[in-house]
Amino acid sequence: MLSSLWYSERARSLTAQTVLLAACLAGLYWLYDNAVTNLTARGIRVGLDFLWRPSNFPISESIVAYSPANTIAWAFVVGLANTLYISAIAIVLSTLVGLVVGLGRRSSNPLTSGVTGAYITVIRNTPLIVQLLFWYAIATTALPGPRQALNPVGGVFISLRGIYLPSLHLEGITSLLWVGATASLLTLAAGLIYRRRRGLAVTMLAAITIAPFVLALLAFVAGGGRAAVSVPELTGFNFTGGMRLSSEFTALIIGFVVYTSAYIGEIIRGGIDAVGKGQWEAGRAIGLRDSQTLFHVIIPQALRIIIPPLTTQYLSTVKNTTLALAVGYPEFGLVVGTVINQTGQAIESIIIMLGVFLTISLAVSLFMNWYNRRVALVQR
Amino acid sequence: MSIATLSERPELSAASAPPPAARRTLRQIFFADLFSSVLTVATGALLIATVPAAIDWAVLDAVWPGGDARLCQEQGACWAFIADKLRFILFGVYPPEEQWRPLLVIGLVLGGVLMTLSPRLWGTKLILGWGVLIAAMLTLMWGGVFGMSVVSTNRWGGLPVTLLLAVLSLGLGFPFAVVLALGRRSTSIVPRILSVLTIEVVRGLPLVGLLFVASILLPLLLPAGWSIDKLGRTLAALTIFAAAYLAEVVRGGLQGVSGGQEEAARALGIPRWKMVWHIILPQAIQKVIPPLTNTAIVMVKNTSLVLIVGVFDMLSAGRAAAADPAWPAPYAETYLFVATMYFIICFGISRYSLWLEQRVREKDYR
Numbered sequence: 042m043l044s045s046l047w048y049s050e051r052a053r054s055l056t057a058q059t060v061l062l063a064a065c066l067a068g069l070y071w072l073y074d075n076a077v078t079n080l081t082a083r084g085i086r087v088g089l090d091f092l093w094r095p096s097n098f099p100i101s102e103s104i105v106a107y108s109p110a111n112t113i114a115w116a117f118v119v120g121l122a123n124t125l126y127i128s129a130i131a132i133v134l135s136t137l138v139g140l141v142v143g144l145g146r147r148s149s150n151p152l153t154s155g156v157t158g159a160y161i162t163v164i165r166n167t168p169l170i171v172q173l174l175f176w177y178a179i180a181t182t183a184l185p186g187p188r189q190a191l192n193p194v195g196g197v198f199i200s201l202r203g204i205y206l207p208s209l210h211l212e213g214i215t216s217l218l219w220v221g222a223t224a225s226l227l228t229l230a231a232g233l234i235y236r237r238r239r240g241l242a243v244t245m246l247a248a249i250t251i252a253p254f255v256l257a258l259l260a261f262v263a264g265g266g267r268a269a270v271s272v273p274e275l276t277g278f279n280f281t282g283g284m285r286l287s288s289e290f291t292a293l294i295i296g297f298v299v300y301t302s303a304y305i306g307e308i309i310r311g312g313i314d315a316v317g318k319g320q321w322e323a324g325r326a327i328g329l330r331d332s333q334t335l336f337h338v339i340i341p342q343a344l345r346i347i348i349p350p351l352t353t354q355y356l357s358t359v360k361n362t363t364l365a366l367a368v369g370y371p372e373f374g375l376v377v378g379t380v381i382n383q384t385g386q387a388i389e390s391i392i393i394m395l396g397v398f399l400t401i402s403l404a405v406s407l408f409m410n411w412y413n414r415r416v417a418l419v420q421r
Numbered sequence: 422m423s424i425a426t427l428s429e430r431p432e433l434s435a436a437s438a439p440p441p442a443a444r445r446t447l448r449q450i451f452f453a454d455l456f457s458s459v460l461t462v463a464t465g466a467l468l469i470a471t472v473p474a475a476i477d478w479a480v481l482d483a484v485w486p487g488g489d490a491r492l493c494q495e496q497g498a499c500w501a502f503i504a505d506k507l508r509f510i511l512f513g514v515y516p517p518e519e520q521w522r523p524l525l526v527i528g529l530v531l532g533g534v535l536m537t538l539s540p541r542l543w544g545t546k547l548i549l550g551w552g553v554l555i556a557a558m559l560t561l562m563w564g565g566v567f568g569m570s571v572v573s574t575n576r577w578g579g580l581p582v583t584l585l586l587a588v589l590s591l592g593l594g595f596p597f598a599v600v601l602a603l604g605r606r607s608t609s610i611v612p613r614i615l616s617v618l619t620i621e622v623v624r625g626l627p628l629v630g631l632l633f634v635a636s637i638l639l640p641l642l643l644p645a646g647w648s649i650d651k652l653g654r655t656l657a658a659l660t661i662f663a664a665a666y667l668a669e670v671v672r673g674g675l676q677g678v679s680g681g682q683e684e685a686a687r688a689l690g691i692p693r694w695k696m697v698w699h700i701i702l703p704q705a706i707q708k709v710i711p712p713l714t715n716t717a718i719v720m721v722k723n724t725s726l727v728l729i730v731g732v733f734d735m736l737s738a739g740r741a742a743a744a745d746p747a748w749p750a751p752y753a754e755t756y757l758f759v760a761t762m763y764f765i766i767c768f769g770i771s772r773y774s775l776w777l778e779q780r781v782r783e784k785d786y787r
C-alpha cells in the first residue's frame with residue numbers, strides 16, 4: 042500500500058508540491074514574525090496613518106504644486122508625477138534620436154555609419170549612472186556662471202544655475218484653453234475610430250481636430266485673455282523671468298536620451314535588417330523610390346520585429362529613472378528615501394514603491410501587448 | 422518542356438557567380454546623391470564641431486600626471502588628478518600597506534576570466550576552479566590567516582568590490598536562475614507559480630528598489646541577532662536581480678531543446694534529474710551563450726548602482742576622490758576614467774561574445 046504510493050508519480054508530485062508550498066509559507070511567516078518583533082523593539086507602529094501627516098520636507102522641483110505643509114501621501118504623488126514626467130520626455134526624445142541613430146547605423150555612407158557605430162558601442166558599454174553623473178558634473182562645474190552665461194540664441198541662457206528659456210504667460214480664463222485642448226484630443230480619437238470604420242479624408246480629420254481648440258482660443262481672446270512672452274534677464278547675480286530648467290533636470294534628460302537612444306537605435310537597426318533584402322529589391326523593381334520603400338514596405342514590416350524589444354526598452358527607461366536620485370532630482374525613489382529617513386516607516390514606504398513600479402510595468406506591458414497584436418501579421 | 426537547373430548546366434552556374442564588386446570612388450561613397458551628400462556634410466559638421474574641442478580639452482590643454490594642481494584651474498582636463506588619486510579610485514580606503522591584496526584579487530579575476538575564455542575548458546572542473554578562486558579572493562580581501570591582518574568589509578573599496586560584486590552576483594545567481602527556469606517550465610502548478618511570481622516581480626522592479634529593500638528592509642526582516650553587513654545585503658539584491666534575468670535567458674534555451682531529447686532520455690530509463698543535468702541543461706545553455714554574455718555586461722554595469730546605498734565601489738571611490746578640496750572639482754575627468762574602466766570590461770565581454778558566436782557558426786556544433 043505504502044510502496045504503491047511511493048511509486049505513484051502523482052502522489053509524489055503532490056507531496057513535493059505541498060512541502061514546497063508549506064516551506065515558502067513558513068519562510069514568509071518567519072520574515073513577518075521577525076519584522077513584527079523588530080518593529081515593536083524599535084517602537085515603530087506599522088500602519089498607513091503617517092501618509093496623512095504633513096511631510097515637512099521640501100521637494101526641489103515638481104510639475105504639480107507642492108509645499109512642505111502638504112501630506113506625505115501628496116509628496117509620493119509629486120515624486121511619481123516627476124518620475125512619469127521625465128520618463129515620458131526621455132522616451133519620446135530617445136525614440137526620435139534613436140530612429141536617427143538606427144537609420145544612420147544602416148546608412149551606406151561609411152562616415153555616418155561609422156560615427157553612429159562608435160556612439161552605440163561607447164554608450165552601451167558604460168553604466169548609465171556614470172553617464173548621468175558625468176553630464177551632471179558638466180552642468181554644474183564646467184559651465185560658466187550666470188554673468189558669463191552662454192547665450193547661443195537670443196533669450197536662451199546656459200549657465201551653472203541651469204538653462205533659462207523664454208516662456209509664454211497667459212492671462213485671462215486659461216481654463217478655456219485646457220478645455221479646448223481636451224476637446225480636440227477627444228474629437229481626434231473619435232475621428233480616428235470613425236475613419237477606421239467609414240473612412241474620412243485626412244484634411245477633414247485635421248479640421249475637426251483643430252476646430253474645438255480654435256473656438257476655445259477665440260473665446261479666450263474675446264474674454265480678455267492676453268499672452269505675454271517673458272524673456273529671462275540678468276539682474277544682479279541671477280536671472281529673472283522666463284522659465285528655468287534646472288541643472289539636474291537638464292543633465293538627466295541629456296543622459297537618458299543619449300543612453301536610451303543608443304539602445305533604441307540598435308533595436309531599430311536590427312528590425313530593419315531583419316526585413317529581407319528582397320523587399321528592398323522588390324520595391325525598387327516596381328519603381329518605388331528608396332524613401333517610399335522604406336516608409337511603405339520596410340518600416341511596417343520592421344515594426345512587428347521592433348515592438349517587443351522596444352517595449353522592454355521603454356519599461357527599463359521608466360525603471361532607470363530611479364537613477365535620477367544619484368544627481369538629486371526628486372523622482373519617486375528619492376521621495377521614498379526621504380520619507381523613510383524622516384518617518385522611519387520603511388516597510389510601508391518600500392511596499393508602496395514596489396507596488397507603484399509593478400503597476401507601471403504591468404500597465405506598459407499590457408498596452409504594448411495590445412499594440413503589438415494590432416500590428417502583428419494577420420494570419421488566416 | 423523541362424527546365425534545366427543550374428547544377429545541370431555547369432557553364433551557367435559559373436557564369437551566374439556574382440561579379441566582383443565594382444570599386445566605388447570616394448565621390449560615389451560620400452556624395453553619390455543628394456541624401457548621401459547631406460549625411461556626409463551633417464556628420465562632418467558634427468565631427469568638426471566636437472572633435473577638435475574635445476582634443477583640445479583632453480590632450481592639448483590637459484594637465485598631465487606630474488603637473489601642478491593649481492594649473493588645473495585653467496581650461497583642459499586634469500589628468501594629474503587621476504594619476505594622483507589612482508590608488509584611491511582603484512582600492513578605496515583599503516589600508517595602503519595592504520593594497521597588494523586587492524591588486525592580487527584583480528589579478529585572480531583576470532586569471533579566472535582568461536581560464537574561462539576557451540570553450541574547450543568548460544566543464545565541472547572549471548566551476549570548481551571558480552569556487553576555489555572566489556574563496557581565495559574573499560580570503561585575500563578579508564585576511565585573518567597566513568599573517569594577513571583582518572580588513573572588514575566597510576574598508577573594502579574600488580575596483581575589487583566592483584569585480585567581486587559582478588562575479589559573485591552572476592555566479593551565485595546562475596544556480597538560482599536554473600532552478601527558476603526549470604520551475605517555470607515545470608508541469609506542476611506550485612513551482613510554476615512560485616517561479617513566475619519571483620521572476621516577474623523582480624523584473625518589474627528597478628534595481629534601485631531592490632537595493633532599498635536589501636539595505637533598509639532586510640535588517641528588519643531578519644532576527645535581531647543576525648547582522649549581515651551592507652556589502653552582503655547589496656550582494657543579495659544583485660544576486661536575486663541577476664537570477665531573475667538569467668532565468669529568462671535559460672528558459673529561452675530550455676525552449677530551444679527539442680522535446681525528442683527528453684523523450685529519448687525517458688525511453689532509455691534515465692532518471693529525471695540525471696536527464697536534466699546531463700542532457701537538457703548542457704544543450705540549453707550552449708544555445709543561449711550570446712544572451713548570457715549580454716546579461717553579464719548588464720550586471721557589470723549594474724554593480725555601479727550600489728553607490729546609491731553607500732557601498733564603496735569604483736564609482737563611489739572616484740566620486741569621493743573628486744570631492745578633495747585640494748583639487749578644482751575634477752568630476753568630469755574622474756567619471757571619464759571610471760567610464761573607461763567599465764568600457765574596457767564590457768567591450769571585452771561583448772567582443773568575446775561575438776568571437777564565440779562566430780566560432781559556433783563556423784563549427785556549427787550543438
